[in-house]
Amino acid sequence: xxxxxxxxxxxxxxxxxxxxxxxxxxxxxxxxxxxxxxxxxxxxxxxxxxxxxxxxxxxxxxxxxxxxxxxxxxxxxxxxxxxxxxxxxxxxxxxxxxxxxxxxxxxxxxxxxxxxxxxxxxxxxxxxxxxxxxxxxxxxxxxxxxxxxxxxxxxxxxxxxxxxxxxxxxxxxxxxxxxxxxxxxxxxxxxxxxxxxxxxxxxxxxxxxxxxxxxxxxxxxxxxxxxxxxxxxxxxxxxxxxxxxxxxxxxxxxxxxxxxxxxxxxxxxxxxxxxxxxxxxxxxxxxxxxxxxxxxxxxxxxxxxxxxxxxxxxxxxxxxxxxxxxxxxxxxxxxxxxxxxxxxxxxxxxxxxxxxxxxxxxxxxxxxxxxxxxxxxxxxxxxxxxxxxxxxxxxxxxxxxxxxxxxxxxxxxxxxxxxxxxxxxxxxxxxxxxxxxxxxxxxxxxxxxxxxxxxxxxxxxxxxxxxxxxxxxxxxxxxxxxxxxxxxxxxxxxxxxxxxxxxxxxxxxxxxxxxxxxxxxxxxxxxxxxxxxxxxxxxxxxxxxxxxxxxxxxxxxxxxxxxxxxxxxxxxxxxxxxxxxxxxxxxxxxxxxxxxxxxxxxx
Amino acid sequence: xxxxxxxxxxxxxxxxxxxxxxxxxxxxxxxxxxxxxxxxxxxxxxxxxxxxxxxxxxxxxxxxxxxxxxxxxxxxxxxxxxxxxxxxxxxxxxxxxxxxxxxxxxxxxxxxxxxxxxxxxxxxxxxxxxxxxxxxxxxxxxxxxxxxxxxxxxxxxxxxxxxxxxxxxxxxxxxxxxxxxxxxxxxxxxxxxxxxxxxxxxxxxxxxxxxxxxxxxxxxxxxxxxxxxxxxxxxxxxxxxxxxxxxxxxxxxxxxxxxxxxxxxxxxxxxxxxxxxxxxxxxxxxxxxxxxxxxxxxxxxxxxxxxxxxxxxxxxxxxxxxxxxxxxxxxxxxxxxxxxxxxxxxxxxxxx
Numbered sequence: 001x002x003x004x005x006x007x008x009x010x011x012x013x014x015x016x017x018x019x020x021x022x023x024x025x026x027x028x029x030x031x032x033x034x035x036x037x038x039x040x041x042x043x044x045x046x047x048x049x050x051x052x053x054x055x056x057x058x059x060x061x062x063x064x065x066x067x068x069x070x071x072x073x074x075x076x077x078x079x080x081x082x083x084x085x086x087x088x089x090x091x092x093x094x095x096x097x098x099x100x101x102x103x104x105x106x107x108x109x110x111x112x113x114x115x116x117x118x119x120x121x122x123x124x125x126x127x128x129x130x131x132x133x134x135x136x137x138x139x140x141x142x143x144x145x146x147x148x149x150x151x152x153x154x155x156x157x158x159x160x161x162x163x164x165x166x167x168x169x170x171x172x173x174x175x176x177x178x179x180x181x182x183x184x185x186x187x188x189x190x191x192x193x194x195x196x197x198x199x200x201x202x203x204x205x206x207x208x209x210x211x212x213x214x215x216x217x218x219x220x221x222x223x224x225x226x227x228x229x230x231x232x233x234x235x236x237x238x239x240x241x242x243x244x245x246x247x248x249x250x251x252x253x254x255x256x257x258x259x260x261x262x263x264x265x266x267x268x269x270x271x272x273x274x275x276x277x278x279x280x281x282x283x284x285x286x287x288x289x290x291x292x293x294x295x296x297x298x299x300x301x302x303x304x305x306x307x308x309x310x311x312x313x314x315x316x317x318x319x320x321x322x323x324x325x326x327x328x329x330x331x332x333x334x335x336x337x338x339x340x341x342x343x344x345x346x347x348x349x350x351x352x353x354x355x356x357x358x359x360x361x362x363x364x365x366x367x368x369x370x371x372x373x374x375x376x377x378x379x380x381x382x383x384x385x386x387x388x389x390x391x392x393x394x395x396x397x398x399x400x401x402x403x404x405x406x407x408x409x410x411x412x413x414x415x416x417x418x419x420x421x422x423x424x425x426x427x428x429x430x431x432x433x434x435x436x437x438x439x440x441x442x443x444x445x446x447x448x449x450x451x452x453x454x455x456x457x458x459x460x461x462x463x464x465x466x467x468x469x470x471x472x473x474x475x476x477x478x479x480x481x482x483x484x485x486x487x488x489x490x491x492x493x494x495x496x497x498x499x500x501x502x503x504x505x506x507x508x509x510x511x512x513x514x515x516x517x518x519x520x521x522x523x524x525x526x527x528x529x530x531x532x533x534x535x536x537x538x539x540x541x542x543x544x545x546x547x548x549x550x551x552x553x554x555x556x557x558x559x560x561x562x563x564x565x566x567x568x569x570x571x572x573x574x575x576x577x578x579x580x581x582x583x584x585x586x587x588x589x590x591x592x593x594x595x596x597x598x599x600x601x602x603x
Numbered sequence: 604x605x606x607x608x609x610x611x612x613x614x615x616x617x618x619x620x621x622x623x624x625x626x627x628x629x630x631x632x633x634x635x636x637x638x639x640x641x642x643x644x645x646x647x648x649x650x651x652x653x654x655x656x657x658x659x660x661x662x663x664x665x666x667x668x669x670x671x672x673x674x675x676x677x678x679x680x681x682x683x684x685x686x687x688x689x690x691x692x693x694x695x696x697x698x699x700x701x702x703x704x705x706x707x708x709x710x711x712x713x714x715x716x717x718x719x720x721x722x723x724x725x726x727x728x729x730x731x732x733x734x735x736x737x738x739x740x741x742x743x744x745x746x747x748x749x750x751x752x753x754x755x756x757x758x759x760x761x762x763x764x765x766x767x768x769x770x771x772x773x774x775x776x777x778x779x780x781x782x783x784x785x786x787x788x789x790x791x792x793x794x795x796x797x798x799x800x801x802x803x804x805x806x807x808x809x810x811x812x813x814x815x816x817x818x819x820x821x822x823x824x825x826x827x828x829x830x831x832x833x834x835x836x837x838x839x840x841x842x843x844x845x846x847x848x849x850x851x852x853x854x855x856x857x858x859x860x861x862x863x864x865x866x867x868x869x870x871x872x873x874x875x876x877x878x879x880x881x882x883x884x885x886x887x888x889x890x891x892x893x894x895x896x897x898x899x900x901x902x903x904x905x906x907x908x909x910x911x912x913x914x915x916x917x918x919x920x921x922x923x924x925x926x927x928x929x930x931x932x933x934x935x936x937x938x939x940x941x942x943x944x945x946x947x948x949x950x951x952x953x954x955x
Contacts, residue, residue: 145774145790242789243789276678277685281689283691307784308786312719323711338695342687344680358667370653373714378786381822382778383822446637446639447634448636450778459635
């Protein structure tokens, strides 16, 4: 890498050592921190799942007490959604999106670091509840009035409400950052309709983040105020309305699941063309259908409430919107099939996971369509049929996208390949495990097994299904261990990867693996959607010469201090006094003031 | 490598089909809470709708699967073959948008029809049962008949039933799969004067067509022992139902004959504090915090479907219900003497 006459200007601070990581504002390092932290939480959530499955392996089991089981299923859901799935996509948004649009970093690098530190502290805060023997225990959806102090007098729900508030701040900040980055920092010639699909779906997801998380925040504020300061938003016999919680939670909750799936759709929309060696079929329609799904996702929330008796008009409205949202989703599936059609398909591990999303997510979509019909849902809701549905869309959709992205971009991030043989073992064990666990649940649910039950009667005759499901859980666990082993081993002695080992078509492959701190020295004007395929002569990663000064943002410790302030502010609400949070607020204000007066680039 | 790319996928395909067949065969077995054998028109209509949803969506799933398998075989990478670059096809886009859209319309018609059916007002002469959820047991009140019971609901076959749902504490969910769908038991604030009648979201109505015992349980997470909040619906002929009602209104054994063990038990029952929470029709015991115990002797189980109704289990329950039902709000009674306990149990078992 020639760095002729010019210099890259950053503050003269060390590039290695823990202080450099604590103060980093580099999107690539922040992406790595998000990724490692999210994977750690994935393992914790996975252990919680295994404990659940051991308890349910036989009826009337006493492996876990009722209270511990209830904590396990609550934390499993909360951890997997808020501490694994959302942050792991943010890891990829962080690392990959600036590269895909030809930018040097995100629009607000310090805000980016803040988002990470708040995520880490929020995740630790939530799990600290275990140290008090008071992990949240009212489900990841925490319905009122069970979550009121009357029926949940301990610290469990305090930790839950406060923990999620903290995490929400991180997501909203991230959304603002990525929207600004994508609108403002695209390389010249990269119109919106030339952006890679992963960046497009990041863009759409970011809008969902900044609009949906505030709704959850409002719901949680009402809950927190009910619990800490004696209000009665959800208390029925004081004139409050418990069902308000459900509306607020699901108005957030449904866009939330699209926040989970759209990035996965974006990833495979980039991976499938690469390994089919032809462009994405129907680019514009894949983009528009993603946007449409995001819009429609605001109008379907009450399909989570079909058994609450909303009345025939409301039921019909939400049945219609819920079924309609399946149509743009189907459009994507067919466009992906058409992308593969006539291609030259290479079955790398990244491609296997991308292909695997198609049938598995469609199965989840099918059971979702069944739920969309309120009368049918009256039997299905709150049973294992729903558990089957959402695990197929999450494991068969979200997780497949995540693993595809990891295998695809690992060489770019580390300069080494993940081992393909281990990768294929991971893929097949994962697919077998997921199907063994969740396919029988369709039957168990319709044969009378409700959800969120720490045990079930032997008279229901559902032990065989449950035993198979538990075995599947262990197969998935083994798959995960294979994956971890693959990562560890490949980091140490993986095969070296060049700038564009897959022969892909988007900009992140036009720089070295891993990229230099400044990503690209120069970028020619973008002239197509597949610049590396259409104009390969313009993009030679090895010939990058830095010919002018490059200003990079300087490291800063104010984001970490601000994150501590935010955590302390919310955490001190648990004292149930009005003034301790003000201490946290003062700390946060001081940190923010210092941050504001610190120049973004120290020279 | 050939194992992973050839043998394994093919073995899996065969194994999946075998597993599917095995699971389907499982449907023929005995599943007391199966949704596939409804005994009400409500349940039958729901299943007909589900069948429609199932087969139309299966069509889409099969199309996707078949296309995918064909594609993966036909277009796998082969030396010398270069893919043609094409970017889209408007006709295809229109096709696979309109096709699913048509299926959606086809599914919405019976959906909306059945929605309105599930909200139909039951007839004026329907039997009203108020199902009140408690942590973690079911209270069943029959306001037209003046009786209250718990956990075991008797219903006459062939007569419309109007179940009005509510909760004394958190949200519960009344579900007896063979009778049809489920609905939330919602904690309704005390109604002010002149408030309108219960709205739609607080009821479920149906007519049971076949006598039998139909088990159910709470289907909304309601706290520690949510999994142990079970119930049994006993559907019987109108004559048997009337006999049951009479037995509940004026139980023959409510106040046992003097000098019997049951009378000893009755006195102990009144003395040790049971009446603070429990009631037995025909006695001074009128506590409403816990399940009504009229007819407890013939109930199918005790503890809301948790334990067999035997002397040994009754004793265990009374001494410390929280040991078998975590979080149970019934106080423990460790200090009842063995003699008193035997007598109390004899009394309870005589309440039939």
